[in-house]
Amino acid sequence: MSVIQAAIILTIMNYVISVLDNFMAWDATWRPLFVGWLTGLCLGDQKTGLIMGAQLEAIYMGISAIGGVIPSDPESGTLIPVAAVILTHTDMSAAIALAIPVGTLINYANTLCSPIQLAFLGLYDKYAAENNQKAYVRLHYLYCLLITPLPRTLIIFLALWLGVGNLGGINNAMPLWLINGLDAASGMLVAIGFGILTSMIWSKKLGIFFFVGFVLAEMLGLKTIGIAIIALAIAISIFLIENGIKQAAGSHAEPVKEEAKEDSLF
Amino acid sequence: MENTQKKQLTPIEKKNLRHMFWTSGQMWGDFTMVKMEGNTYAYCMLPIINEVYGDNKELATEAFVRNTEFFNTHASAAGLVMGLSYALERERAHDPEAVSGEMITNIKTSLMGPLAAIGDSIFFNCIRVIAAGIGISLASQGNPLGVFLFVGIYGGIFLALKWYLLNLGYTVGTATIKKAFESGIIQTISDAACAMGLVMVGSLVSSMVSISSPLKVAMGGGAEMVLQDIFDGIIPGFLKLVLLFGIVALIRKKWKPIWIIMLILVIGVVGSVLGVF
Numbered sequence: 344m345s346v347i348q349a350a351i352i353l354t355i356m357n358y359v360i361s362v363l364d365n366f367m368a369w370d371a372t373w374r375p376l377f378v379g380w381l382t383g384l385c386l387g388d389q390k391t392g393l394i395m396g397a398q399l400e401a402i403y404m405g406i407s408a409i410g411g412v413i414p415s416d417p418e419s420g421t422l423i424p425v426a427a428v429i430l431t432h433t434d435m436s437a438a439i440a441l442a443i444p445v446g447t448l449i450n451y452a453n454t455l456c457s458p459i460q461l462a463f464l465g466l467y468d469k470y471a472a473e474n475n476q477k478a479y480v481r482l483h484y485l486y487c488l489l490i491t492p493l494p495r496t497l498i499i500f501l502a503l504w505l506g507v508g509n510l511g512g513i514n515n516a517m518p519l520w521l522i523n524g525l526d527a528a529s530g531m532l533v534a535i536g537f538g539i540l541t542s543m544i545w546s547k548k549l550g551i552f553f554f555v556g557f558v559l560a561e562m563l564g565l566k567t568i569g570i571a572i573i574a575l576a577i578a579i580s581i582f583l584i585e586n587g588i589k590q591a592a593g594s595h596a597e598p599v600k601e602e603a604k605e606d607s608l609f
Numbered sequence: 610m611e612n613t614q615k616k617q618l619t620p621i622e623k624k625n626l627r628h629m630f631w632t633s634g635q636m637w638g639d640f641t642m643v644k645m646e647g648n649t650y651a652y653c654m655l656p657i658i659n660e661v662y663g664d665n666k667e668l669a670t671e672a673f674v675r676n677t678e679f680f681n682t683h684a685s686a687a688g689l690v691m692g693l694s695y696a697l698e699r700e701r702a703h704d705p706e707a708v709s710g711e712m713i714t715n716i717k718t719s720l721m722g723p724l725a726a727i728g729d730s731i732f733f734n735c736i737r738v739i740a741a742g743i744g745i746s747l748a749s750q751g752n753p754l755g756v757f758l759f760v761g762i763y764g765g766i767f768l769a770l771k772w773y774l775l776n777l778g779y780t781v782g783t784a785t786i787k788k789a790f791e792s793g794i795i796q797t798i799s800d801a802a803c804a805m806g807l808v809m810v811g812s813l814v815s816s817m818v819s820i821s822s823p824l825k826v827a828m829g830g831g832a833e834m835v836l837q838d839i840f841d842g843i844i845p846g847f848l849k850l851v852l853l854f855g856i857v858a859l860i861r862k863k864w865k866p867i868w869i870i871m872l873i874l875v876i877g878v879v880g881s882v883l884g885v886f
Contacts, residue, residue, distance in 0.1 A: 365638035368684040370732070371764035376744045380756040390751040397749035400741050400759075401817045406866065407733040414866065440874055443867060460641050467639075467648050471677045474670040476655055483652050487638030520882050527886035528877025530819035531852055535869055537814050538856030544734045544803045544810070545857070552804045556811025561846040567746040567812065571739050574808035578735075578801040585797045 349386060349430055350503035356385050357422060357499045361492035370407075375399035375421040382425040395425050395435065399442055402532055405539025406443075413450065419499055420446025427507050433514045434522055436529035449498060456494035463490065552577065618780075625660060626779065629653045629691050630772055636684050645681035650691075657695050661702035668705060672698060675710050682721045683728025688771040690720050692778025693786065716783060727795050735802035736766050738809045746816065818849045822885055 360381070364373050371377065376396045383392015403417040423445050424438035463482065470479040541553060559565045559573065618626070632653045636646040654676045662669040682690065694717060701708040740763035747755030778786070789795075824836040840847035859869055880886045 365635060367634045367764070368636045369634070369764045369767040370684070370737070371760045371767065374741070374759070376741065376748055376756050376759045380748065380753055389753065393748040393751050393753060393755070397745040397755070398817075400745055400748075401813065404738065404741055404813075407729070407737075440870065443870055447867065457641070460639075461643065464641060464643055464648075467644075467651075467677055468674075471651060471674045472670070474666065474673055476659075476673075480652060480655070483635070483639060483648065486648075487635055491638055491640070521878060523886070524878030524881035525874070526877075527820075527881055528874045531873050531877065532870060534814065534818045534849070534852050534856055535866055535873070537810050537818070538853055538860055538869075539866065540734065540738065540806070540810050541853065542857045542860045544730075544806050546803065549800065549804050549807055552807040553811040556808035556813075557815050557846065557850070558811075559808075560812035560815035561849075565812075567742045567809075567816070570808065570812040571743060574739065574805040577808060578805040581804050582797055582801040585800060586794075589793060589797070 344386065344430070346430060346508040347504060349426065350500055350507070352385050353382065353422060353426055353503055354496055354500040356381060357418070358492055358496045360418060361495060362488060365487045365491060373418040375403050375417050378418050378421040379425050382422050383429065386426065386429045388429045391429055391435075392425050395428065395439065396421060398439055398529070398533055399424070402439070402442065402536045404536035405543065406536065415443045415446035416450045416453070417446060419449040419495075419502070422499065423449075423502055423507065426503060427510045430507055431510045431514065433510045434517065434525060436522070436525040437514070437517070439529045440525055440532060445502075449495075449502065452498045453495050456498070459494055460486075460490055621660060622779075625656050625695065626692070626775055628656050629695070630688070630775055633684070633687060633691060633771070633775075636687070644677065644679050646684075646687070647677050647680040650680045651676040653691060654694065654698070657698055661699045663702075665702075668702070671710060672701075675714060678714060680717065680721065682725040683732065685732065685767045685771045686724040686728030686774065688774035689724060689778040689786070690717055692775040692780070693717075693720070693783060695779050696782060720786075723790060723795065727799060730799055731802045732763075732767070735806040735809075737763055738806045738813075740766075742809045742813050745813070749817075814849055814853050815846055818852065820848045820852055820886075822848070824885060 360373055360378065379392045379396020379399060380389065381392070383389045383396075386392075399417070399421050403415070403420065406413065406415055406417065420442040424433075424442045427433045427441075428435050428438045463486075466482055467479065470476075470482065545553070555577070556570060556574070559570050560567075565573075632649070635652070636649045639648045640646060641648075651673060654672070658669050658672045658676070662672060676694075680687075680690075694713065697708060697713045697716065701710070701713065740759050743762065744755040744759030747758065749755075822837050825833045826836050826839075828834050837848060844850070856869060859872075860866075877886065
């Protein structure tokens with residue numbers, strides 16, 4: 344598969360992912376796990392896509408769009424490195440090290456295009472003031488299908504076409520000590536996402552639970568599913584205990600009904 | 610989940626709630642820094658506006674314009690506000706004097722912040738960590754089931770919770786929701802979710818992070834010992850913990866992730882040249 348063919352296929356895939364995301368808003372299908380797998384599937388190397396997707400998910404785990412602002416775009420930060428590895432046989436560790444900078448660059452490029460999105464925003468207010476519902480809905484779908492995903496799709500195409508093709512040469516020029524170093528670094532890089540996450544949820548009260556998870560995996564060698572079930576049990580216990588304390592403290596007779604309902608969520 | 614509601618919903622109410630459920634998924638479609646999710650919010654509300662205001666074009670237009678106002682919260686937790694919004698528009702249609710448009714906006718705005726905080730923390734720090742943890746452990750062995758489980762668990766809970774909150778918001782009313790926020794239930798849920806997230810992060814640090822060193826130290830008498838074995842004697846995976854809490858310390862010092870990445874790359878390359886790794 345030539346680079347230009349792959350670029351066209353992946354650009355279409357990227358558009359499909361963008362639209363899917365614009366219709367679900369569920370933050371699931373633009374994550375590295377999904378994008379890595381789909382990129383691998385499109386290029387005929389599912390396994391590489393899955394393995395890289397897993398590593399990149401760990402790196403991106405702590406990076407989320409809080410308040411709509413995200414420091415590095417997980418979708419392009421996965422798509423481009425995975426494509427580079429499969430198409431040009433770039434060293435996997437090097438590609439993973441590049442993921443976050445790539446995602447940040449694509450984000451900047453996307454922000455530069457935001458005037459396109461803002462240009463038609465006034466129409467919404469106009470149609471609403473006229474109570475012109477048909478035109479409003481039409482404009483909304485125009486945004487979902489074209490105005491929002493288009494700039495990003497073009498950027499991705501250019502990055503794949505002009506960028507990925509040239510990576511192969513760089514890779515061949517890398518000496519062994521550099522490749523070994525990047526290998527060692529990529530094992531440590533996944534700690535960044537966990538570090539961000541830990542610093543966000545850490546509290547003196549609950550910090551010990553981090554070590555519970557660590558010990559379960561490191562010393563007892565439990566699988567992730569097993570640990571997830573233990574974690575769920577811990578969460579339920581904490582909920583019941585704290586709730587019990589609050590009820591015993593009295594004064595909240597009414598909210599009890601609410602709590603029983605909320606309980607069924609978890 | 611619907612059967613937990615006491616109130617019987619009419620077919621048109623059910624249809625409108627379904628419309629809100631699906632169209633609220635399009636909140637990122639015209640997300641801009643100006644209105645954020647506001648423009649989609651009005652689109653979600655259109656059938657509601659048409660239903661409750663009927664022929665009263667003046668009130669309908671007022672509600673339409675009012676609902677395009679700035680709105681931003683977690684996309685799943687938004688269900689609660691939307692359900693509540695539906696109930697409030699209905700009340701306003703019955704008695705425009707008692708329920709003013711401003712009042713509805715105020716209730717929406719006052720819920721936005723707390724819901725974004727709780728939604729972000731439960732989804733990003735707990736549910737996503739668990740779903741991704743399960744997904745990663747399968748995908749890193751080349752098993753596509755990991756991807757499907759990730760999307761199924763994370764996306765599935767996202768949708769189920771939105772549907773539940775949407776119905777809850779519509780049926781229970783403002784007073785009950787306010788009381789729930791004041792009762793501290795949100796803090797309790799958040800604590801439980803954080804503990805769950807921490808357990809998962811701890812286990813993932815153990816299974817995903819790899820760091821090893823062949824460095825040896827002389828023990829005297831010609832005997833040598835691998836440095837890492839000494840550390841692992843204290844607690845297995847000691848180096849992983851050092852690395853992780855080193856990163857946490859840097860983040861606390863306001864280092865940007867990109868600089869930490871650079872630092873790790875330099876450490877990796879320099880270390881490999883010196884034979885540390």
